[in-house]
Amino acid sequence: MRGGTDAVIAGRVWRFGDDVSTDLLSPGEYAIAPLEVRKQHCLESLNPVFPRAASAGDLVVAGSNFGCGSSRETAPENLKALGIACVVADSFARIFLRNAVAIGLPVLSCPGASAAFADGDTAEVDLGEGTLRHAGTGVVLRGEPLPPEMREILAAGGILVVLRAGG
Amino acid sequence: MGLTLAEKVLARASGRDEVRPGEFVVASIDLALVHDIFAADVFRHLVELGVEELFDPDRVVIVLDHLVPAPSEAAAAAHRTIREHVERFGISSFYDAGAGICHQLLPERGHITPGALVVGTDSHTTTHGALAAAGTGIGTSEMVYALATGKLWFRVPPTIRFELTGALAPMVAWKDVILALAGRHGDDVAQYKAVELGGPAASSASIASRLTVCNMAVEIGAKFGFFAADEAALAYLAERGHEGLEPFGPDPDAEYEAVHGFDLSSLEPQVALPSAVDNVEPIGQVEGTRIDQAFIGSCTNGRLEDLEAAAAILRGRQVHPGVRLLVAPASRAVFQAAVRSGAIQALADAGASVLPPGCGPCFGGHGGLLGPGERCIGTHNRNFVGRMGSARAEIFLASPQTVAASALAGAIADPRKVGGRG
Numbered sequence: 163m164r165g166g167t168d169a170v171i172a173g174r175v176w177r178f179g180d181d182v183s184t185d186l187l188s189p190g191e192y193a194i195a196p197l198e199v200r201k202q203h204c205l206e207s208l209n210p211v212f213p214r215a216a217s218a219g220d221l222v223v224a225g226s227n228f229g230c231g232s233s234r235e236t237a238p239e240n241l242k243a244l245g246i247a248c249v250v251a252d253s254f255a256r257i258f259l260r261n262a263v264a265i266g267l268p269v270l271s272c273p274g275a276s277a278a279f280a281d282g283d284t285a286e287v288d289l290g291e292g293t294l295r296h297a298g299t300g301v302v303l304r305g306e307p308l309p310p311e312m313r314e315i316l317a318a319g320g321i322l323v324v325l326r327a328g329g
Numbered sequence: 330m331g332l333t334l335a336e337k338v339l340a341r342a343s344g345r346d347e348v349r350p351g352e353f354v355v356a357s358i359d360l361a362l363v364h365d366i367f368a369a370d371v372f373r374h375l376v377e378l379g380v381e382e383l384f385d386p387d388r389v390v391i392v393l394d395h396l397v398p399a400p401s402e403a404a405a406a407a408h409r410t411i412r413e414h415v416e417r418f419g420i421s422s423f424y425d426a427g428a429g430i431c432h433q434l435l436p437e438r439g440h441i442t443p444g445a446l447v448v449g450t451d452s453h454t455t456t457h458g459a460l461a462a463a464g465t466g467i468g469t470s471e472m473v474y475a476l477a478t479g480k481l482w483f484r485v486p487p488t489i490r491f492e493l494t495g496a497l498a499p500m501v502a503w504k505d506v507i508l509a510l511a512g513r514h515g516d517d518v519a520q521y522k523a524v525e526l527g528g529p530a531a532s533s534a535s536i537a538s539r540l541t542v543c544n545m546a547v548e549i550g551a552k553f554g555f556f557a558a559d560e561a562a563l564a565y566l567a568e569r570g571h572e573g574l575e576p577f578g579p580d581p582d583a584e585y586e587a588v589h590g591f592d593l594s595s596l597e598p599q600v601a602l603p604s605a606v607d608n609v610e611p612i613g614q615v616e617g618t619r620i621d622q623a624f625i626g627s628c629t630n631g632r633l634e635d636l637e638a639a640a641a642i643l644r645g646r647q648v649h650p651g652v653r654l655l656v657a658p659a660s661r662a663v664f665q666a667a668v669r670s671g672a673i674q675a676l677a678d679a680g681a682s683v684l685p686p687g688c689g690p691c692f693g694g695h696g697g698l699l700g701p702g703e704r705c706i707g708t709h710n711r712n713f714v715g716r717m718g719s720a721r722a723e724i725f726l727a728s729p730q731t732v733a734a735s736a737l738a739g740a741i742a743d744p745r746k747v748g749g750r751g
Binding site for chain 1: 353366367369374378395396403404407449450451452454466467468469470471473474477478482484516517520521550552605692693694695698711713714715716718720
């Protein structure tokens with residue numbers, strides 16, 4: 163099946179460091195605020211421009227342990243609502259990874275990703291192959307493609323779509 | 330070849346004789362916990378999806394603990410929605426605002442049994458491994474799926490085992506043990522993995538201390554954190570209506586990805602410095618750092634033994650005038666027990682503000698947040714940037730003993746030097 167998780171996603175990069183926590187992605191003070199309000203505080207402590215200027219199709223490239231902390235699904239949901247098409251990180255915290263897949267936000271774990279990119283670079287992500295290409299330098303990094311069980315959920319558009327379909 | 334605790338639980342829950350790390354299984358959920366930040370959303374999704382009956386309303390626990398007492402109109406409205414849906418779906422285990430924090434209530438009220446597979450919309454659901462249950466945090470959508478079907482997918486994790494030996498010195502707590510493990514091994518040592526705490530010293534930990542350690546297993550990345558269910562665990566369970574259970578532990582020939590030794594005897598009080606849980610130093614490295622707020626509470630360290638340890642240091646003394654000391658018992662039952670034991674009297678006399686049981690300050694929600702440039706030392710579990718209000722505030726994590734000593738001194742202090750009065 164093409165499309166969904168097999169497509170190549172290309173976009174402008176927003177780069178972040180290691181240990182980007184769910185408190186930064188979705189601050190507790192806005193825990194039950196409406197999505198339109200909540201997403202405006204996503205990563206504002208690290209880069210105040212990000213929630214205002216991120217646009218549809220942009221990518222996040224970050225360091226290790228991305229999404230550490232809470233089980234709040236609002237963390238990947240805020241990124242998705244800001245238009246982020248895919249998150250690539252050196253590594254992910256486990257609950258964030260599950261939540262991203264559960265809501266249909268593509269993710270790729272790719273060691274070395276954060277060192278290879280700067281803000282504003284263009285990246286190409288091939289989720290099927292699990293590769294990350296720097297459009298400027300042509301350098302290709304090999305990541306860890308998601309297991310088929312998780313890619314199936316992602317391709318469907320999230321676990322609630324699977325549930326609705328009777329899965 | 331034998332099985333680890335994680336493998337035993339996931340094999341049983343997926344109807345298999347054995348499972349191995351890396352395998353995907355679809356497992357039956359024994360208990361599902363939803364708290365008030367996410368419950369209204371979970372119910373809304375269920376209704377929109379046309380789900381009229383939950384997989385088993387008796388295996389669902391709903392707790393109002395994060396937004397209590399309701400700090401806003403929106404929170405109060407969410408609570409109303411939750412109460413209505415608890416009724417609609419026939420959920421009998423509902424703890425309204427003030428009963429306590431979910432990770433205290435589940436063991437305290439007898440919801441946890443050894444070997445159970447427990448999912449919760451809270452990352453600290455690992456806490457319940459203190460009674461040898463496999464507890465783990467999930468998000469809203471996965472909870473909707475679990476409540477509708479009673480099942481969820483899991484990848485069987487490899488397990489890291491910590492073999493504990495020796496005995497803790499006075500004024501050193503099990504909080505110091507988990508902080509030291511994070512400092513030594515890093516905050517992602519157990520990413521996608523399970524952790525077992527075992528060895529000859531494991532059984533010396535009280536149940537409250539086991540809950541503290543397993544609570545913070547997620548802070549080193551763990552999917553599950555376990556102690557075996559020994560005689561002490563079975564006695565705790567028997568008091569809560571679970572009589573006649575058998576001890577439950579890993580097989581002696583279980584296979585581990587790594588086994589690390591840890592000697593409790595030489596451990597000093599530990600402090601996690603801003604802004605990562607693995608940024609840990611012995612107390613001597615940070616003594617004298619001025620603080621504005623001290624916090625004793627949370628699902629990590631708001632239990633009776635924690636309040637009593639703090640009271641033993643603060644009794645008959647006064648908190649430093651530059652420090653706001655906040656104390657939040659983990660549940661109403663803990664609060665009542667601490668009133669009876671005199672701990673609350675001692676803390677209040679020393680100048681503490683006693684807050685209702687709940688999660689407010691710890692998750693940066695309300696009731697004790699920090700301003701720019703302020704410093705807090707607390708017994709909670711996270712010191713990330715922006716965790717308790719301002720992104721320009723600093724959070725230090727430590728044991729109840731160290732936090733109490735620091736509240737007295739107005740600066741981070743070594744509880745071994747401050748001592749106790751009773």
